[in-house]
Amino acid sequence: MNAWVFLIPSVFLLLLMVWEPLVSTTRMSFYETRGFDTVEFIGLENYKNVVTNSGFLKTLKNTALYVFWSLVIGYLFPYVVAVMVNEMVHAKSAFRFFCYFPVMVPGMAASLMWKFLFEPGENGILNAIRVFLGFEPSQWLQNPDLVIPLIVITMTWRGFGGTMLIYLASLQGISQELYEAASIDGAGFFQKIRYIQFPEMKSLLLLMLIRQIIGVFQVMQEPLAMTAGGPNNASMTLMLNSYNYAFTYFQVGRAMAVGTITFLILVVFTVIYQVVSRKVEE
């Protein structure tokens, strides 16, 4: 009985802080809204309106592309860095700090700094380097094919330090005895990774995978600051779309509908994660 009583505060907090906003946003998505007030129940009208909008499919595809590129560019990178830092003998903590440093840069400032670096034309900083090396200047963020991978690079730059620290903590938790035993059996560096580190890290890697998918799927701030979704909506994302519905057009119901659709997609990912994670553990 006593144990149940102790649960009450956390259940209460969970209901109030997590479920209440979730439920009320979902509820709002079924209503016609005036500002943040609900006016009339309109069923799936907001969803219909949002999904049939000519820009929706492109936005959904873009968001998936962000996730794709973030996995290609940013998924293994923090892991590799963590392994390197773990193997370092000197200046380990300094290196750790330098990797974590970008996390401390405010997101907006980081986006603006990258935008500055990606200035097209010959006078842009990165283009000056390209020109010096004998290449044509790039259009960077103005190139619809490049804009998403470039934004993902800036997100990776800013975010990998935190993930790296989590990997590093886990790597340091692996018993040294296992490595020693493997060394005695004649295992090399890569074999140690393959047979000791990887099995130990497997569930964490999976967790970070799902976290990254969920995180990147909600990307908004970077495209908002760097391209406002352009050129020609090439970097528009679901959350930026939702932001525009709410703040540019004051259509809160539709903004919530986009939010709920995003939430449902992420629920699917989370269920997949649960299933896979159980299999991995078995």
Added chain:
Amino acid sequence: MKKKIISCLLTITVTASLLAGCGGETNQVSGDKQTSTEDKQTSTEDKQDTSVGEESQEPEPVTITIGNWPSKDNDTYALREKQREAFEEKYPYITVETDEYGYGVDTFLAKAAAGQLPDLFQTFFTEADKIITAGYAADITEIFNNSIFAGNMEQDVLDLVTKDGRIYGVPQSAYSMGLYCNVNLFKEAGLVDEEGVPLFPTTWDEVAETAVAIKEKTGKAGFMIPVTNNQGGWIFSNIFWCFGGVYETQEDGKWVATFDSEEGVAALQYLKDLKWKYNVMPDNVIGDLTAWTEKFGTDQVAMGICHQPYANSIISLTGMSKDSIAMTTIPSGPAGQMSQMGGDIYMMAVGTTPEQQDACLKWMEFSGNSPSMDEDAVANYEASVKEISDMDWIVGAGGLTIWGDDAEVTIKQKEIDAKYANVDLRLWPYAENPGAGITPEPPVNAQELYAALDAVIQEVLTNEDADCQALLSEAAYNFQRDYLDNAN
């Protein structure tokens, strides 16, 4: 056992405090709402009472919060504080509280939903409709109709704040758009007469020629247009209309998107040519008005379209000298000269009492934003103009009026402006005819239309092979399907 009892008690305390916290808040909110409704009822009754014997009764004390107040480090802070003191002296029953909040697309909705808006806030013509539709502006019809503002305002301006016959705001000022020219770059390119006055382009073809000359002689961009945050469509409209384009027409009572016409395509092609044929735009074309301002104010871009009151924002944001800014009316295109109309509006927060609304109108009158120009208003208007002039910002460059050219207020304000005028009017051909070709915004879903145009403009400015006709046709088709069909 004792431990168990203590832990149980602790848990109950924590839970109870949480419950109390939340419950309290809920009560508070509903309590507030109730109070404000009661307030409203009481004040409506009060109003009825006072209307009988207004002069005989001492008004109840009232407090109002005024937005857009300058911050303490702002040059105009002292002046405004002085005005506030004088106002409170004149109306001892009114207490003025100040709020630095200024309208922002990203902040307004949250502020409004939380009930945190100042009682009197400012916004723009373009935003009025959605604020009214969202229910965040107080209905001030009665108080407005009984005030000095009624009957003194141009009807088309008043229409901007009217919905279903009810009035939700008071237009404060109106503007038209024109062509800004950077005097330094014109001089550097030799595009000035013997007196150093820029040779202003008067047609869009001349704009292109001038831009080319500037690019050749200075290496700087000749022309730039903002293309994000719906500003692309907003500013492009000026060119679009000059080329004869029409965004939306009503056929048999139904709205039809018509901006993919031959004229519309020609206007878009013109913009595309500026980028790819004449190569007079900056390398980085994806930016908003701030990006243009930075470039214009630092002599990186020679021309751009914007509204007249923005001149002082350019000075404030970039430190540009007022003598380096020149402005002419919108150049003519094949269909003539058309210029986007806009302006500022005062609105009052929902929940303000009629007494507060009345006090807000009194404040507007006192600060020189009404058709009446009594001694106080004249003094306050003059003080603000003098302040602007002392800061070496632009005074006397003309502009539109919402009260009509013959109104007393217009004449008085013009007199004061002339007294402190500090611009070389040769740099401001705009001032001679600010109302040239003035055109209101598209009537249906203007913001969504601008967003669609933003995307199209971004495409033609970043893709040399973009097909203007195909892009506009697709945009018109989608705009029709996404918005106009719903509006019909």
